[in-house]
Amino acid sequence: MYQYFYELLGSEILATLITAAVPLVNVLLAALIGVYLERKVSAHMQDRLGPMRTGWHGIFQTVADFIKMLQKEDAVSTEVDKKLYNLAPVLVFTGSFAAYAVIPFSSKVIGTEAEVGIFYLLAISSLVVAGILMAGWSSNNKYSLLGAMRSASQIISYEIPTAIVVLSMVMYTGTLSLDKMSQMQTAYFWNWNILGGAEFGFAKFLLIPFMIVGFIIIYISTLAEVNRTPFDIPEAESELVAGYFTEYCGMKWAMFMLSEYGNMFAVSGLVTILFFGGYQSPLGYFGDAIGVHWMIPFEQVFWFIAKGWFFVFVQMWLRWTLPRLRVDQLMSLCWKYLIPYAFVNLIIIGIITLL
Amino acid sequence: MALKTETMVLNMGPQHPSTHGVLRLELELEGELIKKVIPHIGYLHRCFEKHAEAMQYNQVIPYTDRMDYLASMYNNFGYVIAVEKLMGIEVPERVQYIRLIMGELQRIASHLVALGTYGLDIGAFTPFLYLFRDREKILSLFEMTCGARLLYNYMWVGGLSHDIHPDFQRLTKEFINYFKPTIVELDSLLSYNKIFIERTANIGILPVDTAINYGVTGPMLRGSGIKFDLRRNDPYSIYNRFDFDIPVGKGLVGTVGDCWDRYYVRVREMEESLKILEQAIDNIPEGDVQSAIPKRIKPPKGTVYSRVETPRGELGYFIISDGSTNPFRVKVRAPSFVNLEVLGELCKGHLVADVIAILGSVDIVLGEVDR
Amino acid sequence: MKQYLKNTWDGIWTVLIGMKITFKHLFTPAVTIQYPDVKVPLPERVRNRLYVNIDDCIGCDQCSRACPVSCIEIETTKAIPGEDLGTTSNGKKKALWVTKFNIDIAKCCYCQLCVFPCPTECIYMTDVYEFAEYERENLVYKFSALTETEAVEKKANFEKFQAEKEAQKAAAAAKPKEEQKPVN
Numbered sequence A: 001m002y003q004y005f006y007e008l009l010g011s012e013i014l015a016t017l018i019t020a021a022v023p024l025v026n027v028l029l030a031a032l033i034g035v036y037l038e039r040k041v042s043a044h045m046q047d048r049l050g051p052m053r054t055g056w057h058g059i060f061q062t063v064a065d066f067i068k069m070l071q072k073e074d075a076v077s078t079e080v081d082k083k084l085y086n087l088a089p090v091l092v093f094t095g096s097f098a099a100y101a102v103i104p105f106s107s108k109v110i111g112t113e114a115e116v117g118i119f120y121l122l123a124i125s126s127l128v129v130a131g132i133l134m135a136g137w138s139s140n141n142k143y144s145l146l147g148a149m150r151s152a153s154q155i156i157s158y159e160i161p162t163a164i165v166v167l168s169m170v171m172y173t174g175t176l177s178l179d180k181m182s183q184m185q186t187a188y189f190w191n192w193n194i195l196g197g198a199e200f201g202f203a204k205f206l207l208i209p210f211m212i213v214g215f216i217i218i219y220i221s222t223l224a225e226v227n228r229t230p231f232d233i234p235e236a237e238s239e240l241v242a243g244y245f246t247e248y249c250g251m252k253w254a255m256f257m258l259s260e261y262g263n264m265f266a267v268s269g270l271v272t273i274l275f276f277g278g279y280q281s282p283l284g285y286f287g288d289a290i291g292v293h294w295m296i297p298f299e300q301v302f303w304f305i306a307k308g309w310f311f312v313f314v315q316m317w318l319r320w321t322l323p324r325l326r327v328d329q330l331m332s333l334c335w336k337y338l339i340p341y342a343f344v345n346l347i348i349i350g351i352i353t354l355l
Numbered sequence B: 001m002a003l004k005t006e007t008m009v010l011n012m013g014p015q016h017p018s019t020h021g022v023l024r025l026e027l028e029l030e031g032e033l034i035k036k037v038i039p040h041i042g043y044l045h046r047c048f049e050k051h052a053e054a055m056q057y058n059q060v061i062p063y064t065d066r067m068d069y070l071a072s073m074y075n076n077f078g079y080v081i082a083v084e085k086l087m088g089i090e091v092p093e094r095v096q097y098i099r100l101i102m103g104e105l106q107r108i109a110s111h112l113v114a115l116g117t118y119g120l121d122i123g124a125f126t127p128f129l130y131l132f133r134d135r136e137k138i139l140s141l142f143e144m145t146c147g148a149r150l151l152y153n154y155m156w157v158g159g160l161s162h163d164i165h166p167d168f169q170r171l172t173k174e175f176i177n178y179f180k181p182t183i184v185e186l187d188s189l190l191s192y193n194k195i196f197i198e199r200t201a202n203i204g205i206l207p208v209d210t211a212i213n214y215g216v217t218g219p220m221l222r223g224s225g226i227k228f229d230l231r232r233n234d235p236y237s238i239y240n241r242f243d244f245d246i247p248v249g250k251g252l253v254g255t256v257g258d259c260w261d262r263y264y265v266r267v268r269e270m271e272e273s274l275k276i277l278e279q280a281i282d283n284i285p286e287g288d289v290q291s292a293i294p295k296r297i298k299p300p301k302g303t304v305y306s307r308v309e310t311p312r313g314e315l316g317y318f319i320i321s322d323g324s325t326n327p328f329r330v331k332v333r334a335p336s337f338v339n340l341e342v343l344g345e346l347c348k349g350h351l352v353a354d355v356i357a358i359l360g361s362v363d364i365v366l367g368e369v370d371r
Numbered sequence C: 001m002k003q004y005l006k007n008t009w010d011g012i013w014t015v016l017i018g019m020k021i022t023f024k025h026l027f028t029p030a031v032t033i034q035y036p037d038v039k040v041p042l043p044e045r046v047r048n049r050l051y052v053n054i055d056d057c058i059g060c061d062q063c064s065r066a067c068p069v070s071c072i073e074i075e076t077t078k079a080i081p082g083e084d085l086g087t088t089s090n091g092k093k094k095a096l097w098v099t100k101f102n103i104d105i106a107k108c109c110y111c112q113l114c115v116f117p118c119p120t121e122c123i124y125m126t127d128v129y130e131f132a133e134y135e136r137e138n139l140v141y142k143f144s145a146l147t148e149t150e151a152v153e154k155k156a157n158f159e160k161f162q163a164e165k166e167a168q169k170a171a172a173a174a175k176p177k178e179e180q181k182p183v184n
C-alpha cells in the first residue's frame, strides 16, 4: 500500500502518513462498531432493547459516548505515579493499533506486507501486558494491582497455546506472512485451512479434525488474551470493581476500552486468516465472474470484515452466556488442557504435513 | 536472607459491586489467598426495633417490610402471626390461603433474586436478567393485589389489606405454567454449566456441625444436608395441609454443603413452592378477608415468640406486650444476620474470587442484617 | 485420563448448550420498554402519590394518627355558629375548618395506612408516580383549601367567638351572684 500511495502522491512523508492512518482508522472503527455491537447483542440476548435513542436503533450511541468521554474532566488521584499512569493507556492502545498494521483487509489494503507478519503480530500484542502492568501498579489501588497481576500472568500463559497453534499453521503453510497465508487459501471455502487447505488429496481429509481442534484452541486462547469472559478476570467487575483501569476516567479510560475492542477484532482477524481463508470469498468473486477485476479488492474487504465480525460476534455471544473462571482455574485450563492438546495437535499436523 | 513478606489488607465494600448492599469486608490477603475475613455491618441500621416501640401494632408492619426487602410479604407474615398469637385471633380460612399463596410467590421471587445475583457474582450476566424478568411477573401479581411492587404492607393483624383481585387466580396459574420451563432453562444455562460448577463446587463447604453451632438456617442449613424446614418441622399457618418436599444438598457435583449445593437447594425450592401454589390456588375458600381484623389492637400483657421460614431461613419475632397499644419490645431474629456470621469460617483458605462466590451463596439482605 | 477427557467434553458441551439458549433469546422480543415514551398500564389498586379531596375532609385527624412516619400535618379550627361548612359527599356534616393539611410526600412510605381509617374516603392514593422535584420543600403538598390569610382569619374568628363565649360565660357566672346578693 505504501508503494501505491508513493507512486500516487510522489511524496514519502505523505505516503507514510496515509499508510499509518489506515490502521488507525481501522482500529477506531472496529472499536466504535464493536462497542455498539456488544451493547446490541447483549441486550437482545437478554431480552432487552439496548440503546434505542441516538439515531436509528441507537446507532450513534458509541459516537455520542465518545464525545462525552472527550469532554470529561481528567480526574487523577494525587497518589498515583503520574508518569506511568499517563503512559499506560497510550502503551496499551499502541499495542492494539500496531497490530492492525499487518492485518490484510484485502490483497491491496494492508499496512505493511511484512514477511514476518504473524511473528510481529504475536510480539506486538505483548506490549499490552506492559501497559496493563503499568496501569495497575501506578494506580496505587489494590484492586488495580490484583487485576494487573492477574492480567499479566494470564496473557503470558495464553500466549503459549496461541503460539503453538500458530506454529502448526506456519508449518503447514510454510510462510510467516499473513497476506501469503490468505492467498494460499484460494477463493472457495473448501480450500480454507479449516477444511484441510487448498491441496486436494488424502491428507486434506485427514487434517480436518485436527484443524478444527487447532481452531478451537486458538479461539479460546485468543479470547483469554483479549480478556473477554469467561477469561475476564483482570477486570472482573464483581470481584475487582474494574480491575486494572479502576482508577482511570475520561479519555484514558476510553483508550483502554478502544484497545480492548480493537484487539477483539484483531484476534478475530487472525483466526480468520489462519483458518477461514482470510479475505478470500467463500464462493468465488463476483468481479471475476463479470470480468470487472478492480472490484475484487472491495469484495475481499467485505469478506474479511464479515468474517472478522462474525468471530467478534461469537466472542460476545460467549461473553453473555458464560460465567467467569477463577484465576487458578484459568491457569490450569491453559497449562493442563490447552497446551497439551495444542502440542499433540502440533505433532500430528506436522506428521501429516510431512507425509 | 529471607524475603520480607507481609499480608495485604483489602477493604471490600461498602461500595463494591458484589457485596449485596452495604456490607464491608475486611480481607487479609496473602497474594490472593484469604487469611481472615472480618465483616463489618451496620451501614444500613435503621433502628427497626427501637422504632417499633414507639408505634402501634399495625404501624409496625410497614417497617417490617423494609427489613428483608426482597421478601417483604414474608416479614409481614411472621409479624402478624406473632401478634395474632399474642392476641389469640383466629383468622379466616380465606386469609390463611391467600397468605400462604403470597408467601410462596414471595419465596420464588426472593430466590430468583438470590440466584440471579449469584450468577452475576460468578460472572454470568444473562441468567440474572432472565430471572429478573420472571420476578417482575410475580411483582405484577402483588401490585395487582395490593398496589405495591416491593414494600407491600399487605398482611394485617387478623386479615389482609385487600382481597385478591378477581383475575389473580387465573394470572397466577398462568405464571405457574410459564415459570416451569424457565427453571429448566436456568438449569441448563447456569446450574450445570461446567464453568459454574468449577467455580462453586467444593467451595465454601459448610459442615453440618458448624452449621448447627452457628445457628444457620434456611437454604444454607439444608444445603449442608439437614432436612429442617419450619414449614414442616414447626408448621405455622396451614402449611401442614400441603404436600411438598424439602430439598437438601446432596453433593451432586462436589461435597455436601458447598456453594453449589446451597445454590441448587434454592432452585429446587422454587419447584416445591410451585407445587404448593398449584395445590392452593384452586382451593381458596370464599369469605371476608377483613372480618377478623380487631378494631383496636391491644394485646394482653405477655410475651410471644413466633417463627416462620422465610426464603433466607428462620425469621423469629419476639414481642413483649405491656397491655398498651404499642409493643413494649420487638426483637427480631434475622436469618441473614445469623447466616452471615459463618462467613469467616467458610472463607478461610480460599481465593478472593471465592469470597464473592461464598458471600453470594449465603444470600444476605443487608436491610435484614442491620435492621 | 478418562476424567481428563470427560472434563474437556463437559466443558465444551455445556458451553454449547448455554450458547444455544442465549441464541434462542436473541430472537425473542424484548421485554423492556422505552420508558418515558411507552408506559406500562398500572393496575387500579396502585399506590402512589396521595391525594386529598379537601372538600370532603372533616378534619378528624384520623389519617394523621394512623401514619407511621407522621408525615401528615393537620390543623383545624372549629367553625363558629352561623358559618355553614356544608356536608361531605357521603352526607357527614363538617364542623371544622381545616386550616392546614400538609403531607410531606418525601417522608411518606406509601404504606396506605392513612387511607383506610378516613371516614369520608377523601384521602386516597393516585397513580401519579412522576413527581420528582428539585427542591425538597416542593414535596410538601398543601391540601388545605384556605389561604393563609383565611386560615388566620378563621382562627381569629374562632378565638373571638371563644373569647365572647368566655366573656358571656363569665358574665353569666357573674350575674347570678349579683342577683343572688339582693336575695340574701
Ligand code: SF4
Residues within 6 Å of the ligand: C050, C066, C067, C068, C069, C070, C071, C072, C103, C107, C108, C109, C110, C111, C112, C113, C114, C115
Ligand atoms: S401512605 Fe403511609 S406514610 Fe404515607 S401519609 Fe399515608 S400513612 Fe403516612
Ligand code: SF4
Residues within 6 Å of the ligand: C052, C056, C057, C058, C059, C060, C061, C062, C063, C064, C074, C117, C118, C119, C120, C121, C122, C123
Ligand atoms: S381521615 Fe379523612 S376526613 Fe379525617 S382528617 Fe384525614 S382526610 Fe380528613
